[in-house]
Amino acid sequence: xxxxxxxxxxxxxxxxxxxxxxxxxxxxxxxxxxxxxxxxxxxxxxxxxxxxxxxxxxxxxxxxxxxxxxxxxxxxxxxxxxxxxxxxxxxxxxxxxxxxxxxxxxxxxxxxxxxxxxxxxxxxxxxxxxxxxxxxxxxxxxxxxxxxxxxxxxxxxxxxx
Amino acid sequence: xxxxxxxxxxxxxxxxxxxxxxxxxxxxxxxxxxxxxxxxxxxxxxxxxxxxxxxxxxxxxxxxxxxxxxxxxxxxxxxxxxxxxxxxxxxxxxxxxxxxxxxxxxxxxxxxxxxxxxxxxxxxxxxxxxxxxxxxxxxxxxxxxxxxxxxxxxxxxxxxxxxxxxxxxxxxxxxxxxxxxxxxxxxxxxxxxxxxxxxxxxxxxxxxxxxxxxxxxxxxxxxxxxxxxxxxxxxxx
Numbered sequence: 001x002x003x004x005x006x007x008x009x010x011x012x013x014x015x016x017x018x019x020x021x022x023x024x025x026x027x028x029x030x031x032x033x034x035x036x037x038x039x040x041x042x043x044x045x046x047x048x049x050x051x052x053x054x055x056x057x058x059x060x061x062x063x064x065x066x067x068x069x070x071x072x073x074x075x076x077x078x079x080x081x082x083x084x085x086x087x088x089x090x091x092x093x094x095x096x097x098x099x100x101x102x103x104x105x106x107x108x109x110x111x112x113x114x115x116x117x118x119x120x121x122x123x124x125x126x127x128x129x130x131x132x133x134x135x136x137x138x139x140x141x142x143x144x145x146x147x148x149x150x151x152x153x154x155x156x157x158x159x160x161x
Numbered sequence: 162x163x164x165x166x167x168x169x170x171x172x173x174x175x176x177x178x179x180x181x182x183x184x185x186x187x188x189x190x191x192x193x194x195x196x197x198x199x200x201x202x203x204x205x206x207x208x209x210x211x212x213x214x215x216x217x218x219x220x221x222x223x224x225x226x227x228x229x230x231x232x233x234x235x236x237x238x239x240x241x242x243x244x245x246x247x248x249x250x251x252x253x254x255x256x257x258x259x260x261x262x263x264x265x266x267x268x269x270x271x272x273x274x275x276x277x278x279x280x281x282x283x284x285x286x287x288x289x290x291x292x293x294x295x296x297x298x299x300x301x302x303x304x305x306x307x308x309x310x311x312x313x314x315x316x317x318x319x320x321x322x323x324x325x326x327x328x329x330x331x332x333x334x335x336x337x338x339x340x341x342x343x344x345x346x347x348x349x350x351x352x353x354x355x356x357x358x359x360x361x362x363x364x365x366x367x368x369x370x371x372x373x374x375x376x377x378x379x380x381x382x383x384x385x386x387x388x389x390x391x392x393x394x395x396x397x398x
Contacts, residue, residue: 013277015277016276016277017276052274054274061276062276062277063274063275063276063277064274064275064276065274066272066273066274067272069271069272069273069274069275070271070272072275073275083267083270084172085172085263085267086172086173088263088264088266088267089172089259089260089263091263091266092259092262092263092265092266093259095262095266096259096262107252108252108255108256108259109172109173109175109256109259110173110174110175110217110220110221110252110256111172111173111174111175111214111217112213112214112217146274147273147274147275147276148270148273149266149269149270149273150269150270150272150273150274151269151274152274158262158265158269160258160262161258161261161262161265
């Protein structure tokens with residue numbers, strides 16, 4: 001593995017959360033395009049390994065591959081927290097329509113979604129931001145959604161049926 | 162972190178409606194003529210809903226009733242009513258898509274990617290110091306050793322090997338008294354090799370006195386006091 005790739009792997013491994021590409025650039029003095037190339041290579045190196053590189057917009061995270069999630073959870077004696085069907089519906093609506101407002105979510109579900117949105121915000125699976133015209137609060141998914149679903153990027157979301 | 166799904170009975174009016182449609186194996190587009198309206202209304206009346214939740218159910222119920230009445234009256238040419246049916250059909254279709262995706266998410270969440278856990282209360286002290294080398298540790302250890310060697314202890318501790326036991330001391334004293342009849346207690350104690358032995362002899366004297374095998378006689382000569390140990394009758398017999 002080339003040094004630069006290994007260096008980025010080491011940095012990402014040392015961090016428990018997502019690392020933005022601007023932070024990598026600032027701290028490694030590498031060019032953004034080189035970092036992106038290295039991360040592409042890293043992704044290839046990690047194929048079939050126990051780790052995977054998760055990409056969320058301009059941030060990256062090294063995590064245990066979803067293939068081994070159950071083995072690791074068994075080893076850690078951890079039980080998964082629960083999400084209600086309502087929360088999952090809201091999450092799906094946000095994931096495929098982001099950025100999306102609360103009223104749009106409720107229009108699709110045909111029911112109030114206040115509690116579900118609050119729960120997802122608390123779990124940091126979604127975040128609220130202002131829309132482009134700064135007139136409304138809208139919701140977007142976070143990188144944590146990708147790790148929660150074991151996806152390497154938002155592109156891997158299942159196709160709408 | 163992964164999430165598992167809590168299956169509630171239903172999550173809203175659209176799901177309730179969808180369940181009736183699926184139960185009857187109807188197409189969503191049949192909503193305007195289906196019998197699900199009655200089922201929906203009957204089910205809704207049995208629900209214990211908060212006012213805000215009830216609004217959502219009533220909204221769908223009113224749509225269903227208007228569509229049904231339109232069908233019964235066979236006044237299909239009214240544009241508004243057709244639009245309403247189409248709206249509800251589209252709403253149901255859209256909702257069904259995301260309900261199904263939520264089910265997909267539930268399956269996916271069983272195999273999450275697991276990020277490295279965040280260290281609790283992590284501080285710089287948890288990090289490995291950059292100036293730590295084997296040589297540094299070695300010289301620090303050597304210095305520590307020489308400090309210990311050079312240090313003058315305030316108290317010197319002596320490890321005494323226990324060569325003699327109290328029962329042996331008692332026998333020695335008994336023998337001595339049987340041979341000589343009496344002896345000076347101070348002389349007995351002073352003739353011991355170390356403090357440990359002196360303590361043993363003192364305890365032996367107390368034990369012999371307690372069991373009545375010897376007598377301790379106090380003699381005063383001027384300023385001095387003397388304690389004489391004498392064999393008692395039971396010792397000599």
